Amino acid sequence: NPAHRDRLAFMRICSGRFTRGMSVYHSRLGKEIKLAQPQQFMAQERNIIEEAYPGDIIGLFDPGIFNIGDTLSEGNNQLKYEGIPIFPAEHFARVMASDSMKRKQFVKGIEQLSEEGAIQVFKQPDSGAETLIIGAVGVLQFEVLxxxxxxEYGVDLRIQQLSYKLARWIEDEAIDPKKLNLTSSTMIVEDKLGRKVLLFENDWSVRWAEEKNNNLGLLEIAK
Structure with a gap:
């Protein structure tokens, strides 16, 4: 809604009682936060609420601290639900802002869409944030991006489709991917958390990496 410039995260109450302004433990951040401005929606209207109960879905003002799958709990119950699976990307593209002066807006927009789960963001080691590798489940996500x-950010994009079809996370973070025996087309990248990832064009390239490198474990979905 263009009339609202703030950002909301939606949360389902699983147990207990939610009250406006309560403090909860944020499992991923490892700290307590205060839940202010809880809202519920009816069509185009939003209303501040004072309390909510199991099964209710509320919207919370998000200054950039919430990700999909985060667990919030009250008191000493520092719970953490198992994360929501992220479907592996099957389409990849090199993305950059057409206007280099819009770099700040470009990075901010990419970060927000990544936090929403709309895209997966990768970068090549030792490269800047001006050019990123974006992974998506379907090609329509690039149009949405x-x-x-x-x-929303006033940034025109240049998108170069890439031939990669598979992403695999390196299980052992101590492994230097530059020392691996890989096919010439395999690309070494990092995800937004700095974890090492290999992009492959086909299943044959994945098998090559696994067969030619002892003790190399590859994950389809990052833990």
Whole structure:
């Protein structure tokens, strides 16, 4: 809604009672936070609520601290639900801002869409944030990315489709991917958390990496 410039995260109450302004433990951040401005929606209207109960879904003002799958709990019950699975990307593209002066808006927009789970973001080691590798489940997500960056952040994109079809996370973080025996087309990248990832064009390239490198474990989904 263009009339609202804030950002909301939606949360389902699983147990207990939610009250406005309560303090909860954020499992991923490892600290307590205060839940202010809880809201519920009816059509285009939003209303501040004072309390909510199991099964209710509420919207919370998000200054950039919530990700999909985060667990919030009250008191000493520092719970953490198992994360929501992220479907592996099957389409990849090199993405950059057409106008280099819009770098800040470009990075901010990419970060927000990544936190929403709309895209997966990778970068090549020792490269800047001006050019990123974006992974998506379907090609339509690139159109969504292009539309939202243009209309929400004023950034026009240059998108170069890549031939990669598979992403695999290196299980052992101590392994130096530059020392691995890989096919010439395999790309070494890092995800937004700095974890090492290999991009492959096909299953044959994945098998090559596994067969030619002893003790190399590859994960389809990052833990």
């Amino acid at each position: 292009e539309h939202r960056l243009k209309h």
